[in-house]
Amino acid sequence: MTEQESDQVTARFFSAGKNELDNMILAAAATEIEMLPFKTIASRNKIACDTIITGVGPVAAAIEITRWLCEHSRPSLVLNFGVAGAYLGDALSRARLLDICLAHREWFGDLGICTDRGTVPLDTSIAGEIVCELDRGLRERVRKILKLRGHRFLEGDFVTVSGVSATNKRGKQLQGRFNGLCENMEGASVARACETFAVPVVEIRAVSNYVTDRDLSSWKLAEACSVIARVSAEIITDLNSDEEK
Numbered sequence: 001m002t003e004q005e006s007d008q009v010t011a012r013f014f015s016a017g018k019n020e021l022d023n024m025i026l027a028a029a030a031t032e033i034e035m036l037p038f039k040t041i042a043s044r045n046k047i048a049c050d051t052i053i054t055g056v057g058p059v060a061a062a063i064e065i066t067r068w069l070c071e072h073s074r075p076s077l078v079l080n081f082g083v084a085g086a087y088l089g090d091a092l093s094r095a096r097l098l099d100i101c102l103a104h105r106e107w108f109g110d111l112g113i114c115t116d117r118g119t120v121p122l123d124t125s126i127a128g129e130i131v132c133e134l135d136r137g138l139r140e141r142v143r144k145i146l147k148l149r150g151h152r153f154l155e156g157d158f159v160t161v162s163g164v165s166a167t168n169k170r171g172k173q174l175q176g177r178f179n180g181l182c183e184n185m186e187g188a189s190v191a192r193a194c195e196t197f198a199v200p201v202v203e204i205r206a207v208s209n210y211v212t213d214r215d216l217s218s219w220k221l222a223e224a225c226s227v228i229a230r231v232s233a234e235i236i237t238d239l240n241s242d243e244e245k
């Protein structure tokens with residue numbers, strides 16, 4: 001990037017949020033396998049939205065969503081969708097395979113000091129806040145859409161990790177510490193970047209696996225990608241038609 005291009009990106013970063021609304025929804029997913037089924041439905045149904053594949057993990061997601069927001073007109077909102085691992089919390093309230101989950105907050109779950117008993121947070125004066133609030137008003141709109149469409153879904157806090165938790169012990173630690181519903185690897189970064197640009201964000205995921213001792217044979221990755229693609233397309237359709245009214 002030339003110095004001039006870099007200055008343009010910086011200028012864009014600081015001006016975003018003032019007068020660059022183009023009312024297009026940005027649909028974000030971490031991987032091609034999550035985005036592809038969504039794009040198929042979106043093109044078949046002529047659903048207007050922008051899309052971004054952020055890449056896997058909090059660093060890739062933070063960089064790519066920030067890059068996108070610097071280089072494009074400001075979206076009306078970001079729908080961050082994908083798959084997730086469900087924590088085995090209380091048997092009655094836990095999410096099950098292919099369940100839809102709607103995020104209240106996102107936690108940077110493994111940012112801190114790693115001990116045998118789990119990760120302990122650094123002082124906020126050193127590391128900043130590890131929790132990101134997601135937009136309440138937007139969540140309420142999505143909740144209504146899911147109900148009107150007849151979907152069963154769960155709501156709660158999501159946890160973002162750099163490494164997939166592959167033991168029951170680790171899952172229990174994270175679930176207990178954050179009262180987490182499920183974990184993923186990008187949500188908190190997308191939420192933090194959107195907060196910086198004053199863009200509302202909502203996050204929904206379908207459960208592809210349980211967070212327990214690793215057993216890839218029990219994962220339902222492709223099915224979860226299909227479920228969340230279909231539901232995300234419905235949400236964007238309804239949000240777009242709300243905007244037209």
Ligand SMILES: O=C(O)c1cccc(C(=O)CC[C@H]2O[C@@H](n3cnc4c(=O)[nH]cnc43)[C@H](O)[C@@H]2O)c1
Pocket residue numbers: 030031056057082083084085086161163164165183184185186208209210211216221
């Ligand atoms: O471990 C493997 O071999 C493997 C094969 C296919 C996919 C994966 C993933 O870990 C997908 C990570 C991707 O999906 C989200 N995700 C889904 N389940 C979890 C989880 O239990 N813990 C953390 N992230 C999960 C995540 O957002 C990634 O983008 C692995």
